[in-house]
Amino acid sequence: MNNDIALKADHIVKYFYEPQQFQVLKEVSIEVKKGEFVSLTGKSGSGKSTLLYILSTMDTSYEGSLSINGGILTGKSQNELAAFRNEHIGFVFQFHYLLTDFSVIDNVMLPALKLNKKSKAEIEEKAYQNLKMLGLEDQALKLASKLSGGQQQRVAIARALINDPSVIMGDEPTGNLDSKNTDIVFDIFRELTLTRHQTIITVTHDDDFAGKSDRIIQMSDGLII
Amino acid sequence: MLATNLKIAKVHLTSKIKQSIVAVLGVTFGISMYVFMNSFMTGVNDIQTELAFTSISHIHIYNDGPPDNTNLVKKVYKGNVAINIRNARVIQYTEGIKNTGEILALVRKQPEVIGITPQVNINVFFRNGSNKINGTLSGVDVDNENRIFNIASYMTSGSWNGLQYRHDGVILGLDLAHQLSLNINDNLNLLTPDGVSKNYKIIGIFQTNVKNVDKSKAYINISSARQLMDKNQDYVTDLQVNVRDFEITEPVVARIAPVIPYKVESWQTSNQQLEAGSKLRNIIAQAVSLTILLVAGFGIYNIMNMTINEKIREIAILKAMGFSGRDVTQIFLAQAIVIGVIGGLIGMVLGFVIADVVNHIPFKLGGLNYLPMAYRVKDYLLAFIFGLITTLVAGYLPARKASKIDPVDIIRG
Ligand SMILES: Nc1ncnc2c1ncn2[C@@H]1O[C@H](COP(=O)(O)OP(=O)(O)OP(=O)(O)O)[C@@H](O)[C@H]1O
Numbered sequence: 001m002n003n004d005i006a007l008k009a010d011h012i013v014k015y016f017y018e019p020q021q022f023q024v025l026k027e028v029s030i031e032v033k034k035g036e037f038v039s040l041t042g043k044s045g046s047g048k049s050t051l052l053y054i055l056s057t058m059d060t061s062y063e064g065s066l067s068i069n070g071g072i073l074t075g076k077s078q079n080e081l082a083a084f085r086n087e088h089i090g091f092v093f094q095f096h097y098l099l100t101d102f103s104v105i106d107n108v109m110l111p112a113l114k115l116n117k118k119s120k121a122e123i124e125e126k127a128y129q130n131l132k133m134l135g136l137e138d139q140a141l142k143l144a145s146k147l148s149g150g151q152q153q154r155v156a157i158a159r160a161l162i163n164d165p166s167v168i169m170g171d172e173p174t175g176n177l178d179s180k181n182t183d184i185v186f187d188i189f190r191e192l193t194l195t196r197h198q199t200i201i202t203v204t205h206d207d208d209f210a211g212k213s214d215r216i217i218q219m220s221d222g223l224i225i
Numbered sequence: 226m227l228a229t230n231l232k233i234a235k236v237h238l239t240s241k242i243k244q245s246i247v248a249v250l251g252v253t254f255g256i257s258m259y260v261f262m263n264s265f266m267t268g269v270n271d272i273q274t275e276l277a278f279t280s281i282s283h284i285h286i287y288n289d290g291p292p293d294n295t296n297l298v299k300k301v302y303k304g305n306v307a308i309n310i311r312n313a314r315v316i317q318y319t320e321g322i323k324n325t326g327e328i329l330a331l332v333r334k335q336p337e338v339i340g341i342t343p344q345v346n347i348n349v350f351f352r353n354g355s356n357k358i359n360g361t362l363s364g365v366d367v368d369n370e371n372r373i374f375n376i377a378s379y380m381t382s383g384s385w386n387g388l389q390y391r392h393d394g395v396i397l398g399l400d401l402a403h404q405l406s407l408n409i410n411d412n413l414n415l416l417t418p419d420g421v422s423k424n425y426k427i428i429g430i431f432q433t434n435v436k437n438v439d440k441s442k443a444y445i446n447i448s449s450a451r452q453l454m455d456k457n458q459d460y461v462t463d464l465q466v467n468v469r470d471f472e473i474t475e476p477v478v479a480r481i482a483p484v485i486p487y488k489v490e491s492w493q494t495s496n497q498q499l500e501a502g503s504k505l506r507n508i509i510a511q512a513v514s515l516t517i518l519l520v521a522g523f524g525i526y527n528i529m530n531m532t533i534n535e536k537i538r539e540i541a542i543l544k545a546m547g548f549s550g551r552d553v554t555q556i557f558l559a560q561a562i563v564i565g566v567i568g569g570l571i572g573m574v575l576g577f578v579i580a581d582v583v584n585h586i587p588f589k590l591g592g593l594n595y596l597p598m599a600y601r602v603k604d605y606l607l608a609f610i611f612g613l614i615t616t617l618v619a620g621y622l623p624a625r626k627a628s629k630i631d632p633v634d635i636i637r638g
């Protein structure tokens with residue numbers, strides 16, 4: 001197995017059965033190298049989010065096989081996959097999905113507290129750094145529900161980065177951001193791929209953003225073109 | 226890891242504080258009712274027992290009378306034999322208990338026994354002029370009788386100890402005295418079944434509040450009773466025995482019954498209605514309080530289910546970030562436990578307060594002044610444990626449901 005491969009998806013087939021049987025993904029195969037910055041584009045409804053949920057191990061009802069960092073993940077139990085996600089995958093959802101009753105800093109810290117590999121002080125320190133990077137250090141103690149949409153999205157990015165995951169996936173992570181903040185996020189992602197060799201896979205509708213990334217994978221009707 | 230889950234549980238409980246309070250109140254109510262019902266029933270049972278033991282002892286030894294001799298012929302001549310019996314007559318059998326000394330010594334040796342008293346009980350007519358009432362005259366060992374039945378504390382006038390020295394003295398029940406229109410220091414005439422009539426002086430009056438006793442019983446000194454019956458100084462009709470724990474009479478009975486040639490009977494056998502009454506009251510108390518706990522448990526179940534439906538997105542995010550099903554169960558079970566423990570602690574205090582208030586409600590009947598109440602640590606602990614079990618079950622079912630939530634289903638929208 002090639003050591004440079006971060007993620008490999010082989011002949012992924014996905015059906016939805018409700019309301020009627022419908023094939024969303026038609027034998028999709030992808031290979032992403034470590035440290036690569038990949039953009040996933042395509043028109044609405046082409047199956048980008050669906051593919052990303054499978055790649056992130058959250059969706060397990062598909063045909064084909066998935067391996068990340070050389071280990072096959074297809075067929076593993078929900079709890080094993082949860083532990084794997086916690087350590088190796090950072091995910092930014094299409095909609096923000098913060099825990100609304102918790103403060104911003106708590107939201108960012110939670111995946112690291114779950115991983116339980118660093119002291120609480122170290123985790124807090126790192127969480128503040130991430131927030132600062134995204135221009136949110138003065139929002140840390142607010143309740144997550146009190147932030148604007150764009151701010152919430154940036155908190156979600158800070159949270160996705162907290163465990164230094166080897167693969168970071170985002171479903172339109174900059175969808176709610178102005179161009180200045182989009183540039184900041186792009187620069188952070190670029191920096192992570194260069195200095196830490198982390199892999200980035202993001203769905204985007206922003207042609208500028210996609211154009212600056214290493215590679216564009218375009219989808220149409222459940223196929224890669 | 227547990228610390229993180231507990232922190233999440235705490236946020237859940239505090240962010241929906243009103244819901245949490247309602248759940249806690251449900252448990253509080255259930256547990257306080259459990260404590261109160263059981264304290265009340267135990268109080269009633271204790272009073273019942275106390276009243277019962279003013280007239281009966283824990284173990285009663287007496288001469289049961291002769292065996293069934295209605296067909297003596299069959300016992301001697303088995304099979305079909307024609308016999309002719311002339312001048313058939315019932316011969317007198319021995320009454321009362323012989324070798325009292327030996328039996329007393331044997332019973333006193335049993336480690337559980339705390340007291341024994343001999344009695345000479347006679348059915349008599351109490352007479353005052355033309356007034357004639359049937360009742361029981363008890364010739365008693367003054368000290369020992371009091372040790373077992375605590376009769377001195379029921380004296381309304383005169384003194385129990387007077388019986389020790391006044392061989393012509395009698396102490397009788399309050400209702401009996403009223404019916405005979407007699408008072409202390411008056412004379413009372415007794416008529417025995419053998420036709421002996423004798424006068425005694427009333428030196429005391431008692432009231433046990435057990436009507437049957439108060440209206441038909443009188444005490445004299447045991448030697449006077451023997452004299453009255455024309456018996457020797459060993460004559461005894463009944464031996465009354467008390468043991469340390471009135472609930473546990475069987476071992477003693479089992480040990481002494483085979484070696485004593487008389488009837489040895491525990492109070493449980495001779496007064497099954499008392500035991501039945503106290504058992505039934507306990508069952509009612511348990512049934513009512515467990516029902517209340519069940520209802521409280523149902524309330525918790527509903528509230529937890531509601532919380533989980535509200536937090537379903539949050540659960541999905543936690544799982545997407547890597548929290549396992551076990552973590553989710555822990556988070557929601559911890560909430561149930563906190564609700565159970567807080568509700569339980571307040572419930573025990575509230576239960577005590579309710580019990581205390583009810584204990585001060587006047588209730589003047591059968592010698593009582595207030596409604597009876599028992600304060601037993603056991604009731605409080607059991608209430609707490611049952612409450613905790615209820616909340617655990619009520620919390621576990623929704624928590625398990627939450628742990629099975631598939632995050633993609635929710636996040637996909
Ligand atoms: N839970 C579902 N049940 C049935 N069909 C679904 C479900 N989720 C998505 N689909 C369908 O699958 C197809 C792909 O959806 P998907 O969300 O992957 O599109 P997308 O490329 O992410 O679009 P967008 O750019 O709008 O986010 C769409 O036709 C959608 O209607």
Ligand SMILES: [Mg+2]
Nearest residue numbers: 048049094171
């Ligand atoms: Mg999408």
